[in-house]
Amino acid sequence: MSQMTPVDLMIEARWVVPVEPHAVVLEDHAVVVQHDRIVALLPIAEARTAYAPRELVQLSEHVLIPGLINSHTHNPMTLLRGLADDLPLMVWLQQHIWPAEAKVIGPEFVRDGVELAVAEMLRGGTTCANENYFFPDVIGATYRKLGFRAVVGLPVIDFPTAWAKSQDEYFERAGEVHDSFIGDALISTAFAPHAPYTVSDESFERIRMLSDQLDIPVHLHTHETAHEIEEEKKKSGLRPFQRLQKLGLVNDRLIAVHMTQVTDGEIAACASAGVSVVHCPESNLKLASGFCPAEKFRLAGVNLAIGTDGCASNNDLDMFGEMRTAAQLAKAVAQDAAAFDAASALRAATLNGARAIGLEAKIGSIEVGKQADLAAIRLSDLETQPLFHVLSQLVYACGRHQVSDVWIAGRRKLAARELIGIDTAAMLGRTRAWRERIAES
Template identity: 70%
Template sequence: MTDTSPQPCDLLIEAGWVVPVEPHGVVLADHAVAVSDGRIVAVLPTAQARARFVPAQTVQRPDAALIPGLVNAHTHNPMSLLRGIADDLPLMTWLQQHIWPVEAAVIGPDFVADGVALAVAEMLRGGTTCANENYFFPDVQAAVYKKHGFRALVGAVVIDFPTAWASSDDEYFARAIELHDQWRDDPLIDTAFAPHAPYTVSDANFERIRMLADQMDLPVHLHLHETAQEVADSLRDHGQRPLARLDRLGLVNDRLIAVHMTQLTDAEIHLCAARGVSVVHCAESNLKLASGFCPVCALQRAGVNLAIGTDGCASNNDLDMFGELRTAALLAKAVAGDATALDAATTMHAATLGGARALGLDQRIGSIEPGKEADLVCVDLSALEAQPLHNVLSQLVYATGRQQVSDVWIAGRRKLDARVLVDMDIDAVVANARQWRQRIASLAPL
């Protein structure tokens, strides 16, 4: 005889709409999500949920959409402390004459820790629950993400010149292996290799990365085909376009997280699809730096897994994934000359399950399905600006601001409660950011 008595659960979230992402494009009205031990137990109509579960806590959001936590698939989050210091410049001028000199003057564990803490607070208030990180001092980053209960894929940087993080090739790799070993079994922190870009990493170091990534089954996260100049320089220096060079070195596979990809031929698009490469679209950063336009519609229609990232605050200048969703969708239509390109459901998929898949986390997060970890976000759709509500997915992608995020959970733990951050000293975060502003302002003119 079947036991029909109510089951205990830790949390029951009752929402006006649940957007599970998988199945694609589905919106479930008046549904609830039950959570126990940090995982989703069930997704079912609210009336059935009330009959089936006895929750330790119930959160009722009848005017909200419950979505998977957004995955920011490309970030340099310590650079939140460099927001706005060198605007309106092309990429290489921005990097070589402004960003790299400032970083050389201030970078260190404290800078990285304070920058990540500021970014975590900003991302949580905007509905982001996971970031793909590419910056120096990844050991410090990982510790800060862990402290705040934030999910992250932390990249071990490899670059062909000495930095405050490492002084030689051997030291970069030794530190990378140490990072992977330290965080190997952590429930929130995963690791990757993060070679900066083809123009700053040698063939020998790429081959070393490929060997270790194969052995350790780790993602490889890098900037690729970001500008036309990068492609021209690669043809001059290597006799090959950057993607072809990486393919020669054995790195074009389903572990590759290729960021920007604004300069692609049809053959390169189909190579990425055939090899299982994930492409991260950073629409606003590419626009601001005039780097070019990623052909996301062609990539998506070829079968390439798409993710969305903000890039760093120095080139965006925010970590607002809702803003990025809207920009990505609109830009895709303009670039393709096709109003049907990157529709609302596909854009939401890229920012959630597509991002999770790029990071190798799609079996754990990215959609609202039983068995997955409960990274969940409530978005309030009650305000005047959200009326009338004809289509929830359209509203989320084209007309929602991050200030509408009301509640956030990561692995079932409350991180934002009715717009209030949980267990974060915001006054201290802001004070630290202001101290860095003063210190950076005291340097030579930027």
Template identity: 75%
Template sequence: MTHDRTPEACDLLIEAGWVVPVVPHGVVLEDHAVAVRDGEIVAVLPTREARARFDAAETVSRPDAALIPGLVNAHTHNPMTLLRGIADDLPLMEWLQGHIWPVEGAVMGPEFIEDGITLAIAEMLRGGTTCANENYFFPDVQAAVYKQHGFRARVGLPVIDFPTAWAKTSEEYFERAGEVHDQWRDDPLVATTFAPHAPYTVSDENFERIRMLSDQLDIPVHLHTHETAHEVSESHAKLGQRPIARLDRLGLINDRLIAVHMTQLTDAEIALCAQRGVSVVHCPESNLKLASGFCPVGKLVKAGVNVAIGTDGCASNNDLDMFGETRTAALLAKAVAEDASAFDAATALHAATLGGARALGFEAKIGSIEPGKQADVVCVDLGQIETQPLHHVVSQLIYATGRHHVSDVWIAGRAKLRERMLVDMDAAALVANARQWRERIAAIRLT
């Protein structure tokens, strides 16, 4: 005699034409479902079995969609969405010193941070991004805004060797960093990282202090480095060392380092990063736009270095489109390596999801669709004209899909985008607010 098993309760059952879990690598599960309870993935199984096993409070059926892990934007300056397009087609130092820093100096403050990040969150959600690694000032405001909108983030604790609106002295940068870290140390969505700006703007003494505190607090160090040939040659001329050699001398080349850009690398430096467990964040579109150089992604992956993808800020990209960024990364890697098989579609998707999660130290929580992880997941509609015919799901995601194909987004099991509509953000108000910032910034630049 058989007894029907009582269905298990779950909060959400997402049924998809294809589930792309990222782990195992390159696998696509056809007609599968993901069950979510208390914000966590509890099962990944064929849709028919899921319907028999679970009694879901809500079922979302997307037979033409691929369900993927939420994209992780591993390097952002999200308040800079409000500076999108103010100084284009300029080299890095002229762009930074002649345009960006003067405008920032005039507008920097809690209101600018809050409004810029809110606009960025909306843009990221509409593009399937569910987590950002933030690097900017006023991390206390940043953290509060990410938390308010239920968006996952690592918030950088800035350290730079000159006064800003956030802090005036090295002592104040560290004191304020400690306060923000203490406030957010146990939050399920928002965590912190040290964010020294770059080797050319941070002293040995401050780097040593960061390394010590990073070890004590067990948080990463998020750093622009080896961004341009000029940065590397200037370091050699002034200090007799390339930046990576200097950072190694100071104890920072380790598995907590999130090294951003890395366009100027020797084979020995790549081997050192692999040996020490450094994560490299590749920002191809910003590097292309500022003519900063080419990150040797193919060599990094072959050496076993963890590679993540970042958009950088909207002032140098000019968008937060992780689908576009990942496609650019995949194509550029092939050209740089002179190898069409370099950084294939599955590897690129891994970099945009689990690679980013690993760089941030979030790999136990997010980055793949596995039981026990947080339900940070995204539906991508592959039923449209632009994605037909569908021969290979992962290739289509990287080479044919745009962010406009994202239909639904969940973070920790909570719906943030439903059938292309933001669930709890007012799109018209966001646009109106961005327009008033345009007027304010234009007035500043005229004076």
């Protein structure tokens, strides 16, 4: 009899959806984990004869998927959830959100907002966030303390904020934060210029140069509204995307968020340059910003990911809801019921997100050698019965309340719906205190 190999963790699941290969559902399979990595994916019967796990988790009514990746979010803004609803984007931003932020923004606000967001994301099966907000030093430190994977945006905007007062200071502080996370197992960085309408050509040119030197992405709100495009045309005679092309930013490091107002030529340019597009359907719908032509992007070969945007404009961090909305909206926009099917929606929320943020070699699919970022979803609930097709059920019927267990880098972060390592009562107390302070301001 051959000797069994000792390993840290073995998860036996009724179904495993590895995402790569595409649209595959494996029945009665086990994922074997040693330290932070997946070392095997094989039928349960074979796994039981080959491995001796220190911890065995049996999920007989569950599907195991890669942890979901929220490819665009402003997680400190979780503390502004529901503050100013039912308003158009620029009124919402300039008359409500920015003034509220100015009164409370600081390290403590950022830390507590991120902690609340992490708790919500873990309970929804999300294991990685592409973050875009001020005080990235605090954001990164908070994610690291909580053991949550994140790409932390290095903000650049052409007016003073609590984070930086001048263009030079934005870049100096960006460099310091980037350097502080070099080699970190869970935290990496990206430049996060706010939008073409708030960032100068000079700043964009510096970002392009530094992005090349540091080999990090550029995470940018792009073509979110028709108003933004008209204003840029008045100012420079160019559409914002044309301006980005002229400045050399349209390349495989660009993460273009929203892209609701695009031409066929711009879609083709994204495909040929290797641009990743992040679709935020619920935020776009709520702010009446327009419709990202998701299926056109997909058919053109553009890497299309999914994000929630921030809680101030969504109002949640529910990637299951976002997948469903993305798939349904894509069908309506394309006028094709077969457009953006369930497998494509799940891929956009996992492996495509990993590719957008430069982490496709580490996360986004259940493959040997990748990090063990995993989410288990219980499909025995009455809301997902009867069960004919696992992928369809995940995207079109499943709710985030069915997420039972979550691992990041092999460490359990959610066990039978209970958060590990987060003092929920203390966190909610701080959240209520922020609510009082913001309401009074």
